[in-house]
Amino acid sequence: MTTTAIRPKPTPTTAARATELRERPSFLSTGILILGALYCLFPVLWVLAAASKSGTELFSTFTLAPSTHLWDNIVELTAYRDGLFWRWMLNTALYAGVGAVVSTWMSALSGYVLAKFDFPGKAGIFKVLLMGVLVPGVILAIPQYLMLAQAGLTNTYWSVLLPQIISPYGIYLARIYAAASVPGDVIEAARTEGAREMYIFNRIAMPMMLPGLVTIFLFQFVAIWNNFMLPYIMLGDDHLFPITVGLNGLLNQGASAPALYTLVLAGALLSIVPLVIMFLLLQRYWRVDLAAGAVKA
Amino acid sequence: MRKSFRAGAVAMLAAAAMLTAGCSGGAGTGSAAESAASDPNQKVELTYWAWAPNLDKVVDLWNQKNPNIHVTVNKQDGGDPAVTKLLTAVKAGSGAPDLIQAEYQKIPTLVAADALADLSKTSANDTKSHFPDGVWNSVTLGGEALYSVPQDTGPMVFYYRADVFDKLGLSVPKTWDEYAETAKAVHATDPEAYLGTFSSNDAGWFTGMAQQAGASWWGIDGDAWSVKVDEDPTQKVAGYWGGLVQDGVIDNKPMYTPEWNTALNTGKQVGWLSAAWGPGVLAGNAGATAGQWKAAPMPQWDAANPATGNWGGSSTAVTSQSKNVDAAAKFATWLNTDAEAVKALVTETGIYPADSAGAESALTTAPEFFSNQPDFYKVVGEAAQNVGSFTYGPNVNVTFNAYNDQFAKAAQSKQKSAFLDAVKSMQQVTVDDLKKTGFTVK
Numbered sequence: 001m002t003t004t005a006i007r008p009k010p011t012p013t014t015a016a017r018a019t020e021l022r023e024r025p026s027f028l029s030t031g032i033l034i035l036g037a038l039y040c041l042f043p044v045l046w047v048l049a050a051a052s053k054s055g056t057e058l059f060s061t062f063t064l065a066p067s068t069h070l071w072d073n074i075v076e077l078t079a080y081r082d083g084l085f086w087r088w089m090l091n092t093a094l095y096a097g098v099g100a101v102v103s104t105w106m107s108a109l110s111g112y113v114l115a116k117f118d119f120p121g122k123a124g125i126f127k128v129l130l131m132g133v134l135v136p137g138v139i140l141a142i143p144q145y146l147m148l149a150q151a152g153l154t155n156t157y158w159s160v161l162l163p164q165i166i167s168p169y170g171i172y173l174a175r176i177y178a179a180a181s182v183p184g185d186v187i188e189a190a191r192t193e194g195a196r197e198m199y200i201f202n203r204i205a206m207p208m209m210l211p212g213l214v215t216i217f218l219f220q221f222v223a224i225w226n227n228f229m230l231p232y233i234m235l236g237d238d239h240l241f242p243i244t245v246g247l248n249g250l251l252n253q254g255a256s257a258p259a260l261y262t263l264v265l266a267g268a269l270l271s272i273v274p275l276v277i278m279f280l281l282l283q284r285y286w287r288v289d290l291a292a293g294a295v296k297a
Numbered sequence: 298m299r300k301s302f303r304a305g306a307v308a309m310l311a312a313a314a315m316l317t318a319g320c321s322g323g324a325g326t327g328s329a330a331e332s333a334a335s336d337p338n339q340k341v342e343l344t345y346w347a348w349a350p351n352l353d354k355v356v357d358l359w360n361q362k363n364p365n366i367h368v369t370v371n372k373q374d375g376g377d378p379a380v381t382k383l384l385t386a387v388k389a390g391s392g393a394p395d396l397i398q399a400e401y402q403k404i405p406t407l408v409a410a411d412a413l414a415d416l417s418k419t420s421a422n423d424t425k426s427h428f429p430d431g432v433w434n435s436v437t438l439g440g441e442a443l444y445s446v447p448q449d450t451g452p453m454v455f456y457y458r459a460d461v462f463d464k465l466g467l468s469v470p471k472t473w474d475e476y477a478e479t480a481k482a483v484h485a486t487d488p489e490a491y492l493g494t495f496s497s498n499d500a501g502w503f504t505g506m507a508q509q510a511g512a513s514w515w516g517i518d519g520d521a522w523s524v525k526v527d528e529d530p531t532q533k534v535a536g537y538w539g540g541l542v543q544d545g546v547i548d549n550k551p552m553y554t555p556e557w558n559t560a561l562n563t564g565k566q567v568g569w570l571s572a573a574w575g576p577g578v579l580a581g582n583a584g585a586t587a588g589q590w591k592a593a594p595m596p597q598w599d600a601a602n603p604a605t606g607n608w609g610g611s612s613t614a615v616t617s618q619s620k621n622v623d624a625a626a627k628f629a630t631w632l633n634t635d636a637e638a639v640k641a642l643v644t645e646t647g648i649y650p651a652d653s654a655g656a657e658s659a660l661t662t663a664p665e666f667f668s669n670q671p672d673f674y675k676v677v678g679e680a681a682q683n684v685g686s687f688t689y690g691p692n693v694n695v696t697f698n699a700y701n702d703q704f705a706k707a708a709q710s711k712q713k714s715a716f717l718d719a720v721k722s723m724q725q726v727t728v729d730d731l732k733k734t735g736f737t738v739k
Contacts, residue, residue, distance in 0.1 A: 056585040059559040149389035238372045252375040258581020
């Protein structure tokens with residue numbers, strides 16, 4: 001009797017223990033995560049502290065001790081060559097914003113076509129695309145320079161925008177999202193109703209792929225925002241520079257002029273603010289999407 | 298970090314230049330020849346790649362007075378990136394500016410790549426009398442052609458912390474022997490303090506020191522180049538510094554690092570062997586020490602025959618892709634020899650002008666950072682008279698890279714013999730590269 005009474009017990013107990021195990025924070029993994037977070041946040045903290053120092057404090061006070069000159073540095077940076085810094089910020093916003101939107105749309109269209117249409121050579125195109133994912137963009141910067149030089153487009157906004165519009169990785173992701181989230185029946189139904197192909201893509205398929213497209217948009221936006229080599233090679237006029245190339249120029253003034261450390265630090269700090277805001281605003285889409293991908297793809 | 302990153306970027310561009318060499322084929326340059334005698338009333342737009350700070354303000358003066366020749370300055374990231382970019386654009390067949398700020402050591406490289414227009418038929422050829430012979434020689438390469446108009450030079454002088462010298466009761470070293478003694482004395486009072494550092498990052502600095510000792514690393518005889526790095530003057534300089542580093546009385550860390558900046562601020566670096574443009578760097582990196590430094594002539598090898606080297610300095614060249622060579626030459630002449638322009642160059646960009654007469658009239662009061670030394674420009678001006686001539690070759694970048702690689706190891710090892718080996722290795726690398734590129738080497 002007692003044994004039968006006791007017998008069912010172990011099962012709930014193990015289940016309870018399992019739940020308990022799952023919910024109780026593990027010190028080890030939490031510790032590792034905290035270490036990882038510190039590792040990632042330390043450089044940001046460093047920039048924050050350094051950007052608040054005046055030129056003389058920068059090399060004479062304790063590294064992480066903050067000071068009170070952040071606003072002075074920003075004012076000085078704004079005064080540098082009549083606000084050229086803000087022009088760089090706008091340029092970067094243009095390159096990253098327009099580039100990421102157009103690139104996302106192109107990726108969505110290409111991915112959708114690759115996922116939902118059958119045509120000769122599809123497998124070959126997809127293989128070439130996969131190879132493209134493996135080629136780092138930096139390697140392509142020089143051939144792209146030569147091509148654009150022949151077209152006479154170097155040292156223009158186009159020279160930085162055009163090469164970044166096609167993203168093999170973006171197309172690859174879009175293909176996966178399109179395959180997972182756009183049912184073939186829906187497309188068939190729309191066709192039966194007489195909708196034209198571009199209409200189906202823009203009004204029906206795109207909204208269905210939206211969470212995936214946000215991911216592609218964020219990837220592209222961050223990639224263009226941080227890109228250095230392509231604009232560095234393409235551009236000669238510093239009024240077209242994005243923030244990365246501009247700040248590098250402030251550091252490398254040649255041996256006979258001092259590097260403008262305080263301006264660069266204030267500029268580096270300001271340049272990450274839009275990215276932080278962007279991630280805070282879009283991170284929930286990002287999370288939804290990763291979860292969706294885990295189940296569907 | 299900054300240096301290695303920059304080196305990486307420059308290497309990348311260099312690769313671009315080499316790649317393009319293979320593919321440019323028929324794109325052809327040589328538009329210099331096409332530059333027709335321009336109608337004086339025709340509007341001309343010129344672009345100018347330069348990195349000197351505030352140069353655009355000087356150019357504004359020109360634009361106000363010359364509405365028909367409008368010059369736009371595109372600020373560059375310094376001498377190396379600008380030149381590599383220009384070489385890439387020349388090979389690609391388009392994208393080069395009309396004018397470029399070119400350092401003297403880059404001119405042979407640019408000429409070898411057909412990147413510069415010959416200015417000997419333009420108004421720029423009449424400026425010879427403005428410049429010291431040694432400087433003029435470096436823009437003509439000793440021939441009939443004129444490749445550039447000299448802008449600024451960097452005669453080397455010795456900067457030291459006058460307050461620290463006073464406190465320690467030291468006198469300013471006049472010879473290199475005295476410099477070594479002073480270095481020992483400074484280091485003896487404080488194991489963290491040094492009279493200077495041996496910088497394995499700054500090939501231009503070491504070149505200036507070798508130049509002072511009488512070196513001239515390249516020579517040209519007809520079509521054949523000779524390389525004279527591993528010879529007595531340079532060996533002497535390398536051995537001297539190797540000895541000081543080996544004894545530990547001179548620091549072995551590169552200049553222009555945050556660590557070095559800190560040492561300038563805290564008084565752990567008591568001296569700096571640098572050039573006429575030094576005040577700007579000191580004011581930017583160690584502003585709090587203003588009024589505590591003084592400039593003195595370089596320590597000498599032979600006190601009876603004072604000499605100094607040149608570190609830095611640049612010129613204004615017209616590129617081979619420019620369609621308006623005459624207008625560009627006219628601007629380059631004005632920028633570097635007109636009294637008002639030279640004065641503006643001094644006040645706006647802080648350079649030391651190559652134009653002898655211009656320098657004398659423009660440099661009357663000492664820079665603010667050296668307000669404690671009213672005769673600052675007298676010291677520098679005398680140094681400028683003692684700069685010997687130095688011939689650069691077409692592969693200076695290779696030699697300078699070899700310097701960075703070899704002397705970084707030598708400085709790390711703190712062995713005098715390693716310094717001498719590094720010179721040997723620079724010679725070898727330079728000769729091998731010249732041969733590989735197809736030059737005749739004697």
